Amino acid sequence: MSWTRKLVPSYFSGAVLAAIGFIVGSQYVWHVIGGDNWDLNSPGQSGNFLEQGFLAGFVLMTICWFIGIGALKYPFTWMFGMKDPDHAEELRLAGKDDGLIRYFRFTTDHKVVGIQYLVVTMIMLAFGGLGAMMIRTELLFPGAWAFPKETYNTIVTMHGMLMILTVISFFVGPFGNFVIPIMIGARDMAFPRLNAISIAFLIIGMAVYAFIPFMGLGDPLTQGAGVQTGWTIYGTLADQTGIGMDALGVAVFLAGVSSQVGAINLITTVITMRAPGMSYTRMPMTVWGAIGSSILSALGTASLTVDVVMILLDRVFRTSFFYAATAGDYANNGYIGGGSAWLTQNLFWFFGHPEVYLLVLPAFGFVMDATSVFARKPLFGYKTAILGLFGVVVLSFLVWMHHEFVSGFLPELRGFYMASTELISVPTGLIFLVLLGTMWKGRLWMTVTMAFCFAFIWSFLIGGITGVYLSDVPADVQLHGGMFVTAHFHYTIVGGSLMGFLGAVYYWFPKMTGRMMDSKIGWISFWGIQIGFNGTFMAMFYVGLQGMPRRVADYSPLFAGGNFVASISAFLLGASVILYFYNVIYSWKAGPIAEQNPWGAKTLEWTVPTPVPLENFEKIPVVTSGPYNYGEPVTPSAVPIPNVEAGPALG
Amino acid sequence: MRTPIILWVVVSIALAALYLFLAPILAQAGAIPPLASDVADNAYFIMKIFTLLSIPVFVGVVVFAAYSLFAFRSRGRPTDIGPQVHGNAKLLAWWLVASFVLITVLYVIGFNGLAELEAAAPSSALHVRVTAQQWIFDYTYTDYNIQSSTLYLIDNQPVEFTVTSLDVHHSFWIPEMGVKADAVPGELNTFVATPNKLGHYTVRCMELCGVMHSDMNTNVIVLSANDFGKWVSQQMSARPDGIASAGQLPEAALLDASGKRS
Numbered sequence: 001m002s003w004t005r006k007l008v009p010s011y012f013s014g015a016v017l018a019a020i021g022f023i024v025g026s027q028y029v030w031h032v033i034g035g036d037n038w039d040l041n042s043p044g045q046s047g048n049f050l051e052q053g054f055l056a057g058f059v060l061m062t063i064c065w066f067i068g069i070g071a072l073k074y075p076f077t078w079m080f081g082m083k084d085p086d087h088a089e090e091l092r093l094a095g096k097d098d099g100l101i102r103y104f105r106f107t108t109d110h111k112v113v114g115i116q117y118l119v120v121t122m123i124m125l126a127f128g129g130l131g132a133m134m135i136r137t138e139l140l141f142p143g144a145w146a147f148p149k150e151t152y153n154t155i156v157t158m159h160g161m162l163m164i165l166t167v168i169s170f171f172v173g174p175f176g177n178f179v180i181p182i183m184i185g186a187r188d189m190a191f192p193r194l195n196a197i198s199i200a201f202l203i204i205g206m207a208v209y210a211f212i213p214f215m216g217l218g219d220p221l222t223q224g225a226g227v228q229t230g231w232t233i234y235g236t237l238a239d240q241t242g243i244g245m246d247a248l249g250v251a252v253f254l255a256g257v258s259s260q261v262g263a264i265n266l267i268t269t270v271i272t273m274r275a276p277g278m279s280y281t282r283m284p285m286t287v288w289g290a291i292g293s294s295i296l297s298a299l300g301t302a303s304l305t306v307d308v309v310m311i312l313l314d315r316v317f318r319t320s321f322f323y324a325a326t327a328g329d330y331a332n333n334g335y336i337g338g339g340s341a342w343l344t345q346n347l348f349w350f351f352g353h354p355e356v357y358l359l360v361l362p363a364f365g366f367v368m369d370a371t372s373v374f375a376r377k378p379l380f381g382y383k384t385a386i387l388g389l390f391g392v393v394v395l396s397f398l399v400w401m402h403h404e405f406v407s408g409f410l411p412e413l414r415g416f417y418m419a420s421t422e423l424i425s426v427p428t429g430l431i432f433l434v435l436l437g438t439m440w441k442g443r444l445w446m447t448v449t450m451a452f453c454f455a456f457i458w459s460f461l462i463g464g465i466t467g468v469y470l471s472d473v474p475a476d477v478q479l480h481g482g483m484f485v486t487a488h489f490h491y492t493i494v495g496g497s498l499m500g501f502l503g504a505v506y507y508w509f510p511k512m513t514g515r516m517m518d519s520k521i522g523w524i525s526f527w528g529i530q531i532g533f534n535g536t537f538m539a540m541f542y543v544g545l546q547g548m549p550r551r552v553a554d555y556s557p558l559f560a561g562g563n564f565v566a567s568i569s570a571f572l573l574g575a576s577v578i579l580y581f582y583n584v585i586y587s588w589k590a591g592p593i594a595e596q597n598p599w600g601a602k603t604l605e606w607t608v609p610t611p612v613p614l615e616n617f618e619k620i621p622v623v624t625s626g627p628y629n630y631g632e633p634v635t636p637s638a639v640p641i642p643n644v645e646a647g648p649a650l651g
Numbered sequence: 652m653r654t655p656i657i658l659w660v661v662v663s664i665a666l667a668a669l670y671l672f673l674a675p676i677l678a679q680a681g682a683i684p685p686l687a688s689d690v691a692d693n694a695y696f697i698m699k700i701f702t703l704l705s706i707p708v709f710v711g712v713v714v715f716a717a718y719s720l721f722a723f724r725s726r727g728r729p730t731d732i733g734p735q736v737h738g739n740a741k742l743l744a745w746w747l748v749a750s751f752v753l754i755t756v757l758y759v760i761g762f763n764g765l766a767e768l769e770a771a772a773p774s775s776a777l778h779v780r781v782t783a784q785q786w787i788f789d790y791t792y793t794d795y796n797i798q799s800s801t802l803y804l805i806d807n808q809p810v811e812f813t814v815t816s817l818d819v820h821h822s823f824w825i826p827e828m829g830v831k832a833d834a835v836p837g838e839l840n841t842f843v844a845t846p847n848k849l850g851h852y853t854v855r856c857m858e859l860c861g862v863m864h865s866d867m868n869t870n871v872i873v874l875s876a877n878d879f880g881k882w883v884s885q886q887m888s889a890r891p892d893g894i895a896s897a898g899q900l901p902e903a904a905l906l907d908a909s910g911k912r913s
Binding site for chain 2: 144149150153156228229230232234236237240241323324340341342345375376377378379380381382383384404406407408409411414415418419422423425426429430432433435436437439440441442443444445446454457458461462465468469471472473474475477478480481482542545546547549550551552553554555556558600629630631
């Protein structure tokens with residue numbers, strides 16, 4: 001195969017074409033439509049087309065990216081009635097015998113997509129963490145000493161939004177794609193091309209995201225570069241903030257589409273592709289968690305994508321969805337007014353609250369699975385666990401207004417939302433019952449993964465209990481919008497989702513890469529992460545109680561002690577996460593070769609050889625028992641287990 | 652089963668006692684702002700109850716998890732399996748009953764507190780219109796037609812804040828008084844509280860509102876009724892016409908005479 005055939009189409013050709021697309025789109029608007037006249041005082045000149053140019057650039061960039069990676073080839077050949085791809089072509093698309101290049105192109109094999117997701121989300125996590133370190137550097141001492149305030153606000157926004165997008169996809173992306181089809185005994189996802197396009201959406205979304213800090217540099221019209229809205233991007237502030245907001249809007253839209261497409265794919269796969277005998281009550285809990293999360297993703301993320309589209313319309317095309325002002329403002333600002341500022345809060349939080357459960361449900365599922373594996377006991381109440389997960393799914397759509405207890409919007413409904421929010425602790429409590437019951441009298445094997453499961457219990461417990469304070473209206477009125485809230489949701493998202501993710505990487509690493517992660521480095525990074533994490537956010541609870549607002553670049557010396565402790569601990573957390581990442585990279589290259597089933601688990605992904613062959617199963621297995629029946633001698637599989645071979649050296 | 656239950660009870664009681672002992676000391680040392688209104692008293696009373704309620708829940712989970720960790724740990728990879736128990740209906744039923752009892756307690760506390768929070772302002776209340784804009788708060792005393800950039804309040808007299816914004820979302824917060832209301836452009840948001848301690852306090856903006864968000868603080872001064880009267884008459888006489896016309900107020904564009912949005 002010649003080099004051109006290898007590289008075109010691939011992500012490299014996609015990147016080249018995307019760059020050309022961006023330049024053509026933006027220059028067309030600035031030079032041809034805008035007439036290359038940057039005199040802002042003459043209306044209708046290209047200065048006023050600044051944002052429109054960027055938007056056109058991003059749109060054309062996205063389209064060219066999809067053309068460049070070859071994602072549009074098959075839809076078009078199909079539309080024009082040309083010959084369907086034959087089997088050989090489908091195999092090539094799935095990356096058969098294609099070496100490393102298959103990780104750098106539009107590939108339909110779910111395992112390749114899973115690895116792509118793992119790498120992309122870990123890079124996103126690294127950048128999000130960098131943002132966190134910059135925030136903690138600024139807050140090390142009172143006074144905006146490290147960055148100017150506008151830069152700090154941009155960092156806060158970028159850290160928040162990037163981390164949310166990361167956590168949305170870092171579980172159902174890598175593991176949902178790689179592991180779940182094998183877990184349910186399928187050969188691939190239900191829609192392999194949709195699967196490949198969901199990661200392509202995420203990659204181009206992140207490419208647009210990377211524009212944010214550079215847009216509006218040196219632009220006198222905007223208040224500094226970047227986006228200064230916080231991740232909540234309330235329409236009122238988003239309307240007037242720097243032009244980085246346009247990039248953020250497009251990026252969030254693309255990442256939102258990515259997660260919705262992936263969610264629908266995963267739900268369909270689990271409904272339609274299960275192996276014979278894999279009934280709904282024989283699916284591992286990881287699958288249930290990912291399904292719950294995907295339902296929330298498919299329904300909830302829509303609200304966020306709508307929100308950013310409305311913000312972009314408000315900014316670029318001068319509509320006024322969120323701009324509630326009098327007619328007099330038209331003359332001054334060119335806005336018509338008549339919109340609602342409450343609408344932006346409602347649209348955002350209608351996404352925002354299901355979203356936090358979206359983030360944590362896959363971790364719930366995984367932690368239950370792992371606890372069962374490492375205790376060598378079946379789940380303590382399989383159906384109880386499903387009830388817990390789906391109780392959370394249903395209730396999570398009924399609680400979003402607790403983010404608006406002080407907004408003045410329909411105060412008479414606050415009682416209802418307080419009640420529904422506190423009710424959610426019942427299904428969550430069931431998960432804790434299942435976890436504790438599963439450990440009880442087990443044979444606890446303390447691997448790094450199991451340690452992360454304990455960390456999950458500890459941190460999510462604290463996150464949950466502090467959530468009760470915030471669900472109560474009178475207490476929330478005092479704590480709302482402060483550091484207490486920041487600490488609370490970091491305890492649920494970092495302490496819940498991230499601990500689950502780090503445990504899951506360690507757990508499935510042998511299957512995904514064929515090599516074991518280093519246990520000694522694993523333990524050191526584990527303890528560093530725990531000490532750093534708890535130190536940071538315990539201190540943040542303290543300054544929150546003292547009365548420190550969120551998202552401030554500068555604070556009163558009153559809060560200096562707590563913030564100093566939080567920052568120092570955060571640096572320890574950051575260093576430990578870097579160590580964990582080092583462990584991943586080092587072990588991927590040079591870790592010991594893994595056995596086929598290093599943990600002794602009973603789920604189907606451990607019955608296939610490592611590296612997993614292209615279509616996973618030689619013969620589709622017939623499942624005859626649940627995923628946790630350690631008493632039964634044979635793994636539920638009709639396939640004779642071949643010998644273990646050397647893993648692929650990916651590095 | 653016996654050891655962790657004893658541990659649970661003992662540690663819970665010890666922790667609750669430690670909390671009750673330490674809470675006032677920590678409050679003195681500045682762990683919470685000095686409380687200066689009925690709303691703040693209410694909020695922190697509820698938080699105290701919640702802390703006491705959550706201690707047994709927290710300790711329960713931690714003790715059982717930690718006990719499992721030490722008692723059932725296998726050295727290295729386990730060679731045998733644990734008991735194949737698939738759940739316990741009786742335990743589940745008790746767990747659910749306990750959850751709902753706890754939730755009911757939370758509801759009783761919460762709805763009580765909510766009713767207190769939402770009580771209508773008495774007719775004697777002082778009316779303050781809070782107008783937020785980037786990056787200041789502006790206070791209008793509608794009873795006297797006075798404007799001020801520092802908030803003056805009267806000790807032991809209810810005050811009704813009506814909060815709005817001229818540009819983006821802000822949030823009006825007095826930490827010591829537990830007063831918090833989002834300032835939403837085009838909307839009015841009311842909050843009633845009764846300051847109950849003389850002194851100087853701070854207003855902080857609680858919603859990210861742009862570059863100078865972290866500097867959007869103003870002073871609050873709680874005066875006795877006498878001193879407040881002096882301040883009002885001083886302000887009235889300082890104004891050239893003595894009576895302010897509604898047209899001078901910045902939010903007049905938004906509101907008609909009845910205070911509704913026009």
